[in-house]
Amino acid sequence: MKIAIIGTGNLGSSIAKGLIKHKSFTSLYLSDKNTTAVKAFYDEDYVTITNDNILAVKESDMVIFALQPKHIDSVLESVASKITKNHVVISVAAGVDIARIENIIGSDKNIIRVMPNTAISIGKSMTCIAANEKAQDKVELAQKIFNQLGTTMVISEDLVQAATVICASGIAFWMRLVRATTQGAIQLGFEAEQAHELATQTCFGAASLLLESGRHPEQEIDRVTTPSGCTIEGLNAMEHQGLSSALIQGIVASFEKINQIKNN
Ligand SMILES: NC(=O)C1=CN([C@@H]2O[C@H](COP(=O)(O)OP(=O)(O)OC[C@H]3O[C@@H](n4cnc5c(N)ncnc54)[C@H](O)[C@@H]3O)[C@@H](O)[C@H]2O)C=CC1
Ligand SMILES: O=C(O)[C@@H]1CCC=N1
Numbered sequence: 536m537k538i539a540i541i542g543t544g545n546l547g548s549s550i551a552k553g554l555i556k557h558k559s560f561t562s563l564y565l566s567d568k569n570t571t572a573v574k575a576f577y578d579e580d581y582v583t584i585t586n587d588n589i590l591a592v593k594e595s596d597m598v599i600f601a602l603q604p605k606h607i608d609s610v611l612e613s614v615a616s617k618i619t620k621n622h623v624v625i626s627v628a629a630g631v632d633i634a635r636i637e638n639i640i641g642s643d644k645n646i647i648r649v650m651p652n653t654a655i656s657i658g659k660s661m662t663c664i665a666a667n668e669k670a671q672d673k674v675e676l677a678q679k680i681f682n683q684l685g686t687t688m689v690i691s692e693d694l695v696q697a698a699t700v701i702c703a704s705g706i707a708f709w710m711r712l713v714r715a716t717t718q719g720a721i722q723l724g725f726e727a728e729q730a731h732e733l734a735t736q737t738c739f740g741a742a743s744l745l746l747e748s749g750r751h752p753e754q755e756i757d758r759v760t761t762p763s764g765c766t767i768e769g770l771n772a773m774e775h776q777g778l779s780s781a782l783i784q785g786i787v788a789s790f791e792k793i794n795q796i797k798n799n
Contacts, residue, residue, distance in 0.1 A: 536680070539564035539595035541588050541610060546627055547601030548572040549656035553684040555579050556658065566591035588614050597623040597680070599649075604628050604796055611639040618644055623673050625649050629699050630796030633667045633692055645670035647677050648695050651684065652703045660685030661705075663698035700789040708785065713738050 538560045540547045544567070551565055551573055562581045565573045566588045576582050585591060592598055592614045602610055607628045618624060623645045626636055636646050647670050651662040662681045666674045674689055681687045690698060713734045720730035744755055760767040 536560050536597055536676075537562045537564075537595045538597045538599065538680075539566060539591035540599045540601055541566045541591055541614075542600060542602035542606070543567040543570065543573045544601065544603075545572075545653065546651070546655075547599070549653050550599060550601060550627075550651065550684070551576060551582075552656040553658055553660075554680075555582065557683040559680055559683050562594065564591035564594050589617055592617045592622070596621065597625060597676075599625045599627065601627050604631050607631055608635070608639060611636065615640045620644060620669075623647060623670065623676065625677065627651060629703065630696065630793045632695075633665070637667060642667065643669060645673045647673060648692065649677060649681060650695055650699050650703055651681065652706045654706060655681075655684045658684050661702045662687045663690050663695060663702060664688070665690055665692040665695050696793050697790060699793055700786055704789050708782070709738070 536559070538554065540551055540563070543551060543565045547565070547567070551563065554560055554563060555576060560581065562583070563579075565576065565582065565584045566586065567573070568586060570584050570586065573584055577584055583594070588610060598614075598618070600607055600610065607626065618640050620643060624636070624640065625647045627649050629650070631648075633646050633648055637644075640646070646667040648665045649662060650664075651660040654660045655662070660681070662685055664674060664677050664681065664687055666677070678687045678689065688698075716734035716737070717727070717730045720733055721727055725733065741755070744750070745752060748755070756766075756770070760770065
């Protein structure tokens with residue numbers, strides 16, 4: 536598969552890193568106005584770094600547009616005439632729906648909205664995928680590529696905004712929880728480095744327990760909370776401060792914001 540990524544900032548370069556690590560292409564064009572973030576890939580085999588978006592489109596079967604919502608329309612307009620019915624066009628732009636892309640390049644093109652997160656750079660992204668009508672038979676192909684970079688879920692397009700909040704923004708939400716745990720550990724006497732390792736590994740263990748056991752979080756919580764013990768004391772204090780409520784309100788605020796982006 537000949538792949539191009541147009542826009543190699545935070546997410547585009549993370550996708551590139553993952554694709555290169557898994558050798559998921561026959562050729563890879565990385566196109567950006569500013570190629571600083573992908574400098575490290577100059578010497579990689581079958582990777583071309585360029586400022587020429589049109590060349591990148593012409594030299595690929597699959598084009599991944601990893602641009603800010605404010606830039607994607609003009610870039611799509613500038614390459615539209617070079618996008619054929621055989622291309623698979625993938626957009627990761629948050630808030631930009633398939634209809635907006637179809638309006639620019641045509642509904643007769645294969646268009647897939649893919650929403651990964653930055654863990655894609657280490658092959659651990661939770662990536663949601665939704666396709667337009669024309670691209671229904673290309674979904675499997677997109678899944679094949681992105682399954683090498685983590686886990687994928689095919690969803691209907693009306694859930695992509697919500698998936699963006701939970702999975703893409705979600706990385707930042709979980710990071711903040713880890714940081715707060717680290718701060719708590721330092722207050723209790725650990726060195727910063729130790730505190731960070733304790734928080735991170737415990738977070739990893741909690742997620743792994745859920746994934747591997749298939750159990751509900753409350754079942755795992757029941758196993759930890761000794762009656763009259765310290766865990767329930769801590770949990771209840773957190774809930775009195777609104778932990779669950781704060782998370783849910785944050786998720787909803789994030790969702791409202793992304794819907795504003797969509798409407799602009
Ligand atoms: N950062 C994240 O965790 C996630 C971001 N997204 C979405 O992915 C998109 C990209 O986000 P980031 O990578 O964080 O943004 P970014 O700003 O880091 O990267 C965008 C890149 O596009 C380039 N660019 C701008 N105009 C261009 C043009 N005319 N031709 C070629 N390249 C051009 C910029 O130089 C920049 O390197 C956004 O729409 C964002 O909403 C989606 C999921 C997760
Ligand atoms: O914050 C943002 O708007 C983008 C979309 C999800 C992650 N980053």
